[in-house]
Amino acid sequence: MxxxxxxxxxxxxxxxxxxxxxxxxxxxxxxxxxxxxxxxxxxxxxxxxxxxxxxxxxxxxxxxxxxxxxxxxxxxxxxxxxxxxxxxxxxxxxxxxxxxxxxxxxxxxxxxxxxxxxxxxxxxxxxxxxxxxxxxxxxxxxxxxxxxxxxxxxxxxxxxxxxxxxxxxxxxxxxxxxxxxxxxxxxxxxxxxxxxxxxxxxxxxxxxxxxxxxxxxxxxxxxxxxxxxxxxxxxxxxAAAAVGTGTVGDGQCNISLGTSGTIFISSKNFGVDENNALHSFCHADGSYHLMGCMLSAASCNKWWAEEILHTRDFAAEQAPIEKLGENHVFFLPYLMGERSPHNNPDARGVFFGMSMDTTRADMTQAVLEGVAFGLRDSLEVARKLGIKIERTKICGGGAKSPLWKKIIANVMNLKVDVLEVEEGPSMGGAMLAAVGCGAYPDVETIGKKMAHVVDTVEPEEELVAKYEECYQRFRKLYPTLTPLF
Structure with missing residues (x-):
C-alpha cells in the first residue's frame, strides 16, 4: 500500500x-x-x-x-x-x-x-x-x-x-x-x-x-x-519530523539545524522546567516532549556568508577551520531575538573577543560554535530536569556540514547519529498514516524501523574539555549584555 x-x-x-x-x-x-x-x-x-x-x-x-x-x-x-x-x-x-x-x-x-x-x-x-x-x-x-x-x-x-x-x-x-x-x-x-x-x-x-x-x-x-x-x-x-527521524520513545533526542534550530527530547513522562525555558508539548507517539527553539540557527551561517562575506560557498569558508576549541572569538546567535531559553525578542547578535590577529575563518568558526552553544543552553535546562541524553539524531540544512556536526558533538558531549534519509515532517506524516491504517502497531515501532543511522560522529574527550571551557565563557555573555538589549 x-x-x-x-x-x-x-x-x-x-x-x-x-x-x-x-x-x-x-x-x-x-x-x-x-x-x-x-x-x-x-x-x-x-x-x-x-x-x-x-x-x-x-x-x-x-x-x-x-x-x-x-x-x-x-x-x-x-x-x-x-x-x-x-x-x-x-x-x-x-x-x-x-x-x-x-x-x-x-x-x-x-x-x-x-x-x-x-x-x-x-x-x-x-x-x-x-x-x-x-x-x-x-x-x-x-x-x-x-x-x-x-x-x-x-x-x-x-x-x-x-x-x-x-x-x-x-x-x-x-x-x-x-x-x-x-x-x-x-x-x-x-x-x-x-x-x-x-x-x-x-x-x-x-x-x-x-x-x-x-x-x-x-x-x-x-x-x-x-x-x-x-x-x-x-x-x-x-513532532512529525521527530517521527521521521525515529525520535520516539523515552529519552530520544533530535537536533534540527534549519533556518531556526531546535533540540527535541522525547519523554514518557510529563515535565515542565521551573522557568518555562523549554516548551512542554504532547508528542506524536502518545507521550510528551520538551523542545528548545532557537530563532536563528543555519540562518546565522547563511547571513554571515551571503550578506557579510558575499559568498554562497559555505564549504570553502569552513575549509580553513582546523583548531577547534581554541577560538577566542564568540558569537551570540540572536539575530531575530531569541526564544529558548531566554524568551527575549530584544536580544541581538554579537561578535565578542576580536583582536588584530582575528581571521575571517575565526569569525566563521564563531558563528558555527555560537549556534552550538545556544542549543546547549536548552540541553542544560533538560539536564537539570534529570533527563539523561547520550546521543542525538541530527537533521536540517546545517547538518550537511561535517564540521558543524563535529562541533555539535563536542560542544554538547553527545554522539551525533546521521540518518540515511531525512525528509522531515512529510516523512513523519506518511509514517503516521501507515500506523493509522494498521500497517504498524504503533509510532515507536515504525520510527525505529525506518530511521536508518548510517554514520555517528563521536565526541572526543580532549575536545569536549576545551569546549566546556569555551561554553562557560559563552554563557556569561548573554546576562552581561541583557541590559544593553
Whole structure:
C-alpha cells in the first residue's frame, strides 16, 4: 500500500509518497505566497494551501497505481490561527507562527494573567507566535470578525477538514496554541474562558496516528483515489519530523539545524522546567516532549556568508577551520531575538573577543560554535530536569556540514547519529498514516524501523574539555549584555 505525507510549510507544501517498507516513491513541492500587510505581520490564504495540496497529490501520484493509496497524514506549521464562519467560509487570512502583531496580548497573558497560572493551565507561557494571543488580538482589533467565528483551527487541520470534513486536531499541534492542558491532553477550561472561546468552536482532539475520517467523495473522485482512503490527524511540524527521524520513545533526542534550530527530547513522562525555558508539548507517539527553539540557527551561517562575506560557498569558508576549541572569538546567535531559553525578542547578535590577529575563518568558526552553544543552553535546562541524553539524531540544512556536526558533538558531549534519509515532517506524516491504517502497531515501532543511522560522529574527550571551557565563557555573555538589549 501507499501512504502520503503532507508537510504544510510556510513557503510551500511538500508531499511524499512511500510504501509500507518506508521506500520513498516520489516527492513534490508546491509553493504559495506569503503576505506581509503591515510590518511584523505574516499571513497566508488557507485556500492556497488546499489548492496546492490537491495539485501536489495529483502530481505525486502520476505513474503510480492510485488504487493503492491507503492513507494520508500531515505535518504542519504550528500556531497559525485559521477561523471559519458558520458557512465554513474563511473569515480572514491565517495569522502565522512568525507573525508578531500580538505582543501586547502576549504581555497581558504573561504579566496580568501570570506565567504561573499559564504554566499550571497549559504547561507553557505565552509567546507572540502562539495561537491564544492571536485570538485575543482578533477580539480586540476585529470584533465584528471575531463575533462570526464558528470554528478555530490550525493550518494543517484546515487541510484535514477540506479533505475529510472532520473538524479535528492532534494533541502535539494543539500544544502550541496555549489552549491545551498538555498534561491531561484536553482543552483547558481556564484558557477558553480567558480567550472568550467556547469548546464547540475548537476541534475534536486526537492522537497523531488516529483516523479522523475518509476522503470526501468529490475529493476522492478529483484525485482518482478510493473514497476509503483514511485521513489521520497528523502532527505539528517538529513532532512529525521527530517521527521521521525515529525520535520516539523515552529519552530520544533530535537536533534540527534549519533556518531556526531546535533540540527535541522525547519523554514518557510529563515535565515542565521551573522557568518555562523549554516548551512542554504532547508528542506524536502518545507521550510528551520538551523542545528548545532557537530563532536563528543555519540562518546565522547563511547571513554571515551571503550578506557579510558575499559568498554562497559555505564549504570553502569552513575549509580553513582546523583548531577547534581554541577560538577566542564568540558569537551570540540572536539575530531575530531569541526564544529558548531566554524568551527575549530584544536580544541581538554579537561578535565578542576580536583582536588584530582575528581571521575571517575565526569569525566563521564563531558563528558555527555560537549556534552550538545556544542549543546547549536548552540541553542544560533538560539536564537539570534529570533527563539523561547520550546521543542525538541530527537533521536540517546545517547538518550537511561535517564540521558543524563535529562541533555539535563536542560542544554538547553527545554522539551525533546521521540518518540515511531525512525528509522531515512529510516523512513523519506518511509514517503516521501507515500506523493509522494498521500497517504498524504503533509510532515507536515504525520510527525505529525506518530511521536508518548510517554514520555517528563521536565526541572526543580532549575536545569536549576545551569546549566546556569555551561554553562557560559563552554563557556569561548573554546576562552581561541583557541590559544593553
Amino acid at each position: 501507499i501512504y502520503i505525507g503532507i508537510d504544510l510549510g510556510t513557503s510551500a507544501v511538500k508531499l511524499l509518497a512511500m510504501d509500507e517498507n518506508g521506500t520513498i516513491l516520489k516527492t513534490v513541492s508546491k509553493e504559495y505566497p506569503l503576505f506581509f500587510p503591515h510590518p511584523g505581520w505574516s499571513e497566508q490564504n488557507p485556500e492556497d494551501w488546499f489548492t496546492q495540496s490537491i495539485e501536489g497529490m495529483k502530481e505525486l501520484t502520476e505513474g503510480i497505481d492510485r488504487s493503492k493509496v491507503a492513507g494520508i497524514g500531515f505535518g504542519g506549521q504550528m500556531h497559525g490561527l485559521v477561523t471559519l464562519d458558520e458557512n465554513d467560509k474563511v473569515i480572514r487570512p491565517a495569522i502565522l507562527w512568525n507573525d508578531g502583531r500580538s505582543q501586547k496580548e502576549t504581555e497581558y497573558l504573561n504579566n496580568e494573567i501570570g506565567k504561573e497560572k499559564l504554566s499550571a493551565y497549559t504547561a507553557n507561557i505565552a509567546f507572540a507566535g502562539f495561537t491564544a494571543p492571536k485570538i485575543l488580538w482578533m477580539k480586540k482589533n476585529e470584533p465584528e470578525k471575531f463575533a462570526k467565528i464558528a470554528k478555530i483551527m490550525l493550518p494543517k487541520d484546515y487541510l484535514a477538514y477540506r479533505l475529510s470534513g472532520s473538524f479535528c486536531t492532534d494533541v502535539s499541534d494543539a500544544s502550541g496554541m496555549l489552549l491545551l492542558d498538555v498534561k491531561n491532553r484536553c482543552w483547558s477550561e481556564e484558557m477558553l474562558e480567558i480567550c472568550d472561546v467556547r469548546e464547540e468552536q475548537l476541534p475534536k482532539l486526537y492522537e497523531s496516528w488516529e483516523v479522523v475520517g475518509t476522503l470526501k467523495s468529490e475529493v476522492a473522485k478529483e484525485l482518482g483515489f478510493s473514497a476509503d482512503v483514511k485521513v489521520v490527524a497528523g502532527a505539528g511540524d517538529n
